[in-house]
Amino acid sequence: MKIGLTGGIGSGKSTVANFLREAGAAVIDTDAIARQLSGPGGAAMPAIATEFGPAMLTTEGALNRVAMRDLAFSDPSAKQRLEAVLHPLIGAQTLAESAAAEQTGARLIIFDVPLLVESGRWRHRVARVLVVDCTEQTQLDRVAARPGWTLAAAAAVLAAQASRAQRRASADALIYNEGLSLGALKAQVLHLADRWHPAK
The missing domain is CATH 1.10.720 (Transcription Termination Factor Rho, Rna-binding Domain; Chain A, Domain 1)
Structure with a gap:
């Protein structure tokens, strides 16, 4: 199954992608x-x-x-x-990379696409869209804390991306990554991975 993974800057999408990779998915990071x-x-x-x-x-x-x-x-x-x-x-x-993953027998392929909603080209390429979401203030706080970033630069990137409402409207599944521990976030990700690709 092919899954499109997206989320605004600072949402925690990359962490979710890493958990999916640990669960055995082939992750293609655009x-x-x-x-x-x-x-x-x-x-x-x-x-x-x-x-x-x-x-x-x-x-x-x-x-x-x-x-x-x-x-x-x-x-x-x-x-x-x-x-x-x-x-x-x-x-x-x-x-x-997708073709190579299929050839190696991957049954869950994740396309990590930050601008999946904005591009408009991905909906027909994937079976499901997984959106990682959090409040805009949390996004700003996380990005501004990164080396080389300011609050103004984070706000400008946020303004240029799709809105939370637009991303949520595109979602087949949504992880609300607000106030979650890494363990709780991982548990949600593994639950979805098992739904989409059961071990048995």
Whole structure:
């Protein structure tokens, strides 16, 4: 079974993905694919350098994410231009990893897609959508506590993503990750994994 996993920034989606991986699911992380493509020597870097110039590259030849984030908030077209470079490559790599997971016999494949709701392309590709949710204040607090982030930057990202209501409306299953211990969160994740792929 193919599951789409999504949640707003700071919702705990990555933690849920890790628990699903521990439960034996094949997890395809589109954010990780994007980071690989835009890292030093990444397949997207020549096109990114051509599109944005050397100022948007680190000394190692990777995408300067802080500079790109700042540019995208001041120039909305920058985000669209970056996505035009990355999305076809991410799509191709996602398909390749999905096919490889099927060939190895994986019966539960998780597509970890932060912008699943925003893209509008995923609903027909997966059997279920799992949304990780929490209050916006909790999202802000979690993200602002990350290295290199400010409360203003966290709020700007939050404003650019789908609303909680939009994500919740897309959900076949929802985990409300508010005030949960890691143990309680893991128990919910394992319960869902067992429903979707019983051990027997």
